[in-house]
Amino acid sequence: MVVKNVCCIGAGYVGGPTCSVIAWKCPDIQVHVVDKSEMRIKQWNSDKLPIYEPDLEDVVRECRGRNLFFTNNIEAAIKAADLIFISVNTPTKTYGIGKGRAADLKHIEMCARTIAEVSEGNKIVVEKSTVPVRAAESITHILSANTKPGVSFQILSNPEFLAEGTAIDNLLNPDRVLIGGEESEAGAAAVAELTWIYNHWVPPERIITTSTWSSELSKLASNAFLAQRVSSINAISALCEATGADVTQVASAVGKDSRIGSKFLTASVGFGGSCFQKDLLNLVYIAECLNLPEVAMYWQQVTDMNVYQRTRFAKRIVECLFNTVADKSLAVFGFAFKKNTGDTRESPAKYVCSHLLEEGARLNIYDPKVEKIQIEHDLTCPTLTNEPERVKKLIEIFDDPYEAVRDAHAIVVLTEWDEFKKFDYKRMHEVMKKPAFVFDGRKILDHKALIKLGFHTETIGKRFTRNSLLRSSGEHFPAFAWTP
Numbered sequence: 001m002v003v004k005n006v007c008c009i010g011a012g013y014v015g016g017p018t019c020s021v022i023a024w025k026c027p028d029i030q031v032h033v034v035d036k037s038e039m040r041i042k043q044w045n046s047d048k049l050p051i052y053e054p055d056l057e058d059v060v061r062e063c064r065g066r067n068l069f070f071t072n073n074i075e076a077a078i079k080a081a082d083l084i085f086i087s088v089n090t091p092t093k094t095y096g097i098g099k100g101r102a103a104d105l106k107h108i109e110m111c112a113r114t115i116a117e118v119s120e121g122n123k124i125v126v127e128k129s130t131v132p133v134r135a136a137e138s139i140t141h142i143l144s145a146n147t148k149p150g151v152s153f154q155i156l157s158n159p160e161f162l163a164e165g166t167a168i169d170n171l172l173n174p175d176r177v178l179i180g181g182e183e184s185e186a187g188a189a190a191v192a193e194l195t196w197i198y199n200h201w202v203p204p205e206r207i208i209t210t211s212t213w214s215s216e217l218s219k220l221a222s223n224a225f226l227a228q229r230v231s232s233i234n235a236i237s238a239l240c241e242a243t244g245a246d247v248t249q250v251a252s253a254v255g256k257d258s259r260i261g262s263k264f265l266t267a268s269v270g271f272g273g274s275c276f277q278k279d280l281l282n283l284v285y286i287a288e289c290l291n292l293p294e295v296a297m298y299w300q301q302v303t304d305m306n307v308y309q310r311t312r313f314a315k316r317i318v319e320c321l322f323n324t325v326a327d328k329s330l331a332v333f334g335f336a337f338k339k340n341t342g343d344t345r346e347s348p349a350k351y352v353c354s355h356l357l358e359e360g361a362r363l364n365i366y367d368p369k370v371e372k373i374q375i376e377h378d379l380t381c382p383t384l385t386n387e388p389e390r391v392k393k394l395i396e397i398f399d400d401p402y403e404a405v406r407d408a409h410a411i412v413v414l415t416e417w418d419e420f421k422k423f424d425y426k427r428m429h430e431v432m433k434k435p436a437f438v439f440d441g442r443k444i445l446d447h448k449a450l451i452k453l454g455f456h457t458e459t460i461g462k463r464f465t466r467n468s469l470l471r472s473s474g475e476h477f478p479a480f481a482w483t484p
C-alpha cells in the first residue's frame with residue numbers, strides 16, 4: 001500500500017499544524033483534518049484560524065483546498081483514508097478512578113469505535129495523542145472486537161514533540177520523529193508507510209523506530225524530563241533569592257557542562273501548558289498502579305515544585321506591596337502560558353492572578369494574543385473560584401498596556417512576550433502610583449534600567465539590594481553560620 005489519503009481526527013494544536021505541514025510537504029497525499037466541533041472546523045476554513053502559531057497561516061493558505069481539507073464529515077474522511085492519525089485531547093480525568101491524575105481516554109476510545117464501525121478496507125491507525133503506556137493495546141482490542149469481516153488494522157504510536165509557539169519550525173526540523181510499531185512483518189510494513197510520509201522532508205537518521213510501548217513511554221518520559229529541568233532550576237531560584245546568588249548566572253554556569261546542556265534552564269514563575277502537568281500526573285498514576293511508589297513520589301515532586309514556585313511568586317507580590325493588595329490595581333502583562341501562543345491551558349498566569357484576586361486585588365490584564373473572553377472564562381471558572389461575580393468585578397482586560405498601568409501600584413509580568421521588553425517604562429512609571437513596583441516573573445526586563453527609573457524591582461531567582469530592604473525574609477543570611 002502507498003498512502004494516498006490521510007485523515008486526522010482532532011483539529012487542535014497538534015492535529016491542525018501537523019497535518020498542515022504534511023499536506024504542504026506531501027502534495028501527493030490528500031489530507032483531511034476532521035473534528036466533532038463545528039466551530040473549530042469553521043475557524044480552520046476561515047481567515048482567522050482557531051489557534052495562533054507563527055507561520056501556520058501561510059502553510060494553511062497554500063494547501064487548503066488543494067490537498068488539505070478541514071471538515072466535520074468524520075465518517076467519510078475515515079472511510080476514504082489509508083492512514084488515520086488520532087490527535088484528540090487526552091486530558092487529566094476529572095471523575096472516577098484515577099481522578100485528578102490518570103489520562104482520560106474517552107475521546108481515544110470514541111475514535112477507535114468510529115474507525116471500526118465505518119472502515120471498509122485495511123487501515124493504519126496512528127496514535128499521535130499522548131497516551132499511557134499500552135494504550136495501543138486497548139485500541140487494538142476495541143478495533144478487533146468491532147471490525148467488519150475482511151478488514152484489518154495496524155496500530156502505530158507516533159507521539160508528537162512540537163512545542164507551541166514554535167510548532168511549524170519544530171515540525172519542519174524535528175530533533176526526531178518517533179514511530180513505534182508491532183514487532184511483526186505487518187507491523188514493520190505499517191512503520192515503513194508512515195516513515196515514507198516523513199521521508200518527504202525529514203532526514204532518515206532522524207526517524208527512529210521502536211516497539212509500541214517504548215514509543216508511548218518515551219513521550220511521557222520526554223515531557224517529564226523537560227518539566228523536571230524547569231522545576232530543578234526553579235528550586236535553585238528560591239535558593240538564589242534567599243542567598244543573594246543570581247539564578248541566571250547559576251543556570252549559565254551549570255548549563256555550560258556539555259553533559260547538562262543549556263536549554264530549558266530558564267527559571268520562571270512556573271511551567272504551564274496543557275501537557276507537562278497532565279503527563280507528569282499520568283506518569284505518577286502509572287507508577288502507583290504498578291506498585292512503584294518511590295517512582296511515583298519522585299515525579300510527583302516535579303509538579304509539586306511547580307505549584308510551590310507560582311504560589312511563592314504570588315505571595316512575594318503581596319508581601320512586597322506592604323502585605324496587602326486589597327483594592328490595589330495591578331497591571332498584569334501576559335496571560336498565555338508562554339510567548340507566541342494564545343493558549344492559556346494551565347498557564348501560571350491563571351494561578352498567580354487567582355491568588356491576587358483572592359487577596360482582593362484589581363487586575364488590569366494585557367496579553368497581545370489571548371482573547372478577552374478567554375481570560376474572563378479562565379478566571380471565573382469553578383476550578384479557580386467559587387465567587388465568579390466578585391472576580392468579574394475585579395478584572396479588566398486592556399488592549400493598550402499603557403492604559404493598563406494607569407494608577408496601578410505594580411506591573412506583574414507573567415508571560416515572556418518580546419514586546420514587553422520594548423515598552424516605554426519611563427512613560428509607565430509616570431502614570432503609576434508610587435512607589436511603583438515591577439514583578440518580573442519571566443526575567444525578561446532590563447532590571448537595572450527599571451531601578452534607575454525608580455521602580456522597585458523584583459524578579460525570579462535574584463534580589464536587588466535596595467528592594468530587599470522592603471523584605472524581611474533572607475535579609476541577614478549568615479553565610480558562615482548556617483544551621484538548618
Ligand SMILES: NC(=O)C1=CN([C@@H]2O[C@H](COP(=O)(O)OP(=O)(O)OC[C@H]3O[C@@H](n4cnc5c(N)ncnc54)[C@H](O)[C@@H]3O)[C@@H](O)[C@H]2O)C=CC1
Pocket residue numbers: 009010011012013014015034035036037040074087088089090107110111128129130131160161162163164274275
Ligand atoms: N498542545 C500541544 O502542544 C501538544 C499536545 N500533544 C498531545 O496531543 C493531543 C492533542 O492535543 P491538542 O491538539 O493540544 O488538543 P486540542 O484540545 O487542541 O484538540 C483536540 C481536538 O480533538 C477533538 N475531538 C475530541 N474527540 C473527538 C472525536 N471523537 N472526534 C472528532 N474530534 C474529536 C476536539 O474537539 C478538539 O478540537 C493530546 O494528547 C496532547 O497531550 C502532544 C504534543 C504537543
Ligand SMILES: O=C(O)[C@H]1O[C@H](OP(=O)(O)OP(=O)(O)OC[C@H]2O[C@@H](n3ccc(=O)[nH]c3=O)[C@H](O)[C@@H]2O)[C@H](O)[C@@H](O)[C@@H]1O
Pocket residue numbers: 130160161162163164165223226230263264265266267268269270271272273274275276337338339
Ligand atoms: O507534549 C506537549 O504538549 C509538548 O510540551 C512541551 O511544549 P509546550 O508545553 O508547548 O511548551 P514549552 O516550550 O515546553 O514550555 C512549557 C512551559 O515551561 C516553561 N518553561 C520552559 C522552558 C524553561 O526553561 N523555563 C520555563 O519556565 C514555559 O514558559 C511554559 O510555560 C514540550 O516542549 C514539547 O516537546 C511537547 O511536545
